Amino acid sequence: MTRTADEYWELIHAERARVALMLDGLTAQQWHADSLCGEWTVQQVVAHLTAAANTGRWAWLRSILFAGFNPDRHNARRLAEHLGRTVDETRENFRRSVTLTIAPTRDYPAWLGEVIVHGQDIARPLGITFTPDPDAVREVATYFAAKDFAVNSHRMVKGLTLEASDTDFAAGSGPLVRGPLLSLVMVMAGRSEFLTDVDDDGVAELRRRIG
Incomplete structure (x- = not known):
């Protein structure tokens, strides 16, 4: 939509x-x-x-x-x-x-x-749990996975598959990075602190890219 x-x-x-x-x-x-x-x-x-x-x-x-x-x-x-x-x-x-x-x-x-x-x-x-609207997070995840703009989000995850563990979102192809959709957004934005929320075969490469 x-x-x-x-x-x-x-x-x-x-x-x-x-x-x-x-x-x-x-x-x-x-x-x-x-x-x-x-x-x-x-x-x-x-x-x-x-x-x-x-x-x-x-x-x-x-x-x-x-x-x-x-x-x-x-x-x-x-x-x-x-x-x-x-x-x-x-x-x-x-x-x-x-x-x-x-x-x-x-x-x-x-x-x-x-x-x-x-x-x-x-x-x-x-240490504050702060939860945005799920529809808003999905809009950002879709955009970040497809395009570099304010952050180099597309470049960050190029050649990796992103899969949300809490909704039906998926994007990309390659080794898998799986976790909550908000955490996927944050690692696409280069926030290494959210790597602890994601797992699977692609995490090591993503960690290397974030530095």
């Missing part, structure tokens, strides 16, 4: 709202804890999500141009623009962005994946 733009935005808004609800329950110490996203803290990941929700096509083009086409420099600059002076300000900046319909391209599954992956980047190291 091909979703409309409005349907994708409904999924994106629902996942942002889910993240916002999780953030409401965090302590000050948790906001300053490390995430799974590089060297960013939880607060910085939230600011990055806010930046993503506020960056349209021309703003993205200007930013990446002035960053010398360096995505890390681009992301750092945009993050800094939306990082509050306090945790409460950062949280409020994100909350105001939940229902925005701004994106630099029409790759809606990628922007949905941005929210789902970074939600886990926050939750996993804090």
Whole structure:
């Protein structure tokens, strides 16, 4: 089933709202804890999500141009623009962005994946069980397995078969990697912490690729 733009935005808004609800329950110490996203803290990941929700096509083009086409420099600059002076300000900046319909391209599954992956980047190291909508996870898994965009997800699993243990999702061909669909999404996004959730013949190769 091909979703409309409005349907994708409904999924994106629902996942942002889910993240916002999780953030409401965090302590000050948790906001300053490390995430799974590089060297960013939880607060910085939230600011990055806010930046993503506020960056349209021309703003993205200007930013990446002035960053010398360096995505890390681009992301750092945009993050800094939306990082509050306090945790409460950062949280409020994100909350105001939940229902925005701004994106630099029409790759809606990628922007949905941005929210789902970074939600886990926050939750996993804090020991929080955080479960996105299964339909949203399936949209991201299908997209990630087929295309490189914000992450090199297709390249990560090329020549491997992915099979979900909790639904009927399958993609690719080659040695098998089997596990919960959300964990498959996270390993496609390069998160080695989720390798413990998957198994079968293809895991060793996937581990090598993630590094």
